[in-house]
Amino acid sequence: MTTATSITIGNWKGLLGRGAAPRELECLLAIAGGASGKEAARTLGISEDGVKKRLIALGTKWGVTRRTALVAEAFKRGVISPAATALALLMAIHGMIGDDQAMRVRRGGSGGERKIETRVATRRAECALAVA
Structure with missing residues (x-):
């Protein structure tokens, strides 16, 4: 838009x-x-x-x-x-609640895994914002 x-x-x-x-x-x-x-x-x-x-x-x-x-x-x-700041805040709060699964970064392997995990965490936060 x-x-x-x-x-x-x-x-x-x-x-x-x-x-x-x-x-x-x-x-x-x-x-x-x-x-x-x-x-x-x-x-x-x-x-x-x-x-x-x-x-x-x-x-x-x-x-x-x-x-x-x-x-x-x-x-x-x-x-x-600032709408992007709200997303970062949501991700930070989600990390503090103790759900490490959403922000988990796998050890070992290529650096590509880290990028994928970051993208997954970002998409989860965006979905949560869309629902809210």
């Missing part, structure tokens, strides 16, 4: 006019929501290379090279709305 001042993807809202082009912001929101480059491309109807190029372009504008740094910079610049 796109309006004149913001773009919303899932439970994430990004504000336009703060240094990111609309398509760059869409890619950033998809990545911030835990999607891989391939998943973001599928959601946005563009190629995976297109997602990478837009994230690189945004990173160049903001002076960052990693995706996590790009998301952090978006928070710092106020590009990602």
Whole structure:
């Protein structure tokens, strides 16, 4: 959903006019929501290379090279709305209740497992927000 001042993807809202082009912001929101480059491309109807190029372009504008740094910079610049903060708060509360299963990270194996577990935890929190 796109309006004149913001773009919303899932439970994430990004504000336009703060240094990111609309398509760059869409890619950033998809990545911030835990999607891989391939998943973001599928959601946005563009190629995976297109997602990478837009994230690189945004990173160049903001002076960052990693995706996590790009998301952090978006928070710092106020590009990602406080709705994302509510998701982080929900995840933190869920972790404090003692349900380690949702936030569990497997030891051993490749680093890909950790990314998958993080995505699973993010999706569970998004579903909980949608129900609330």
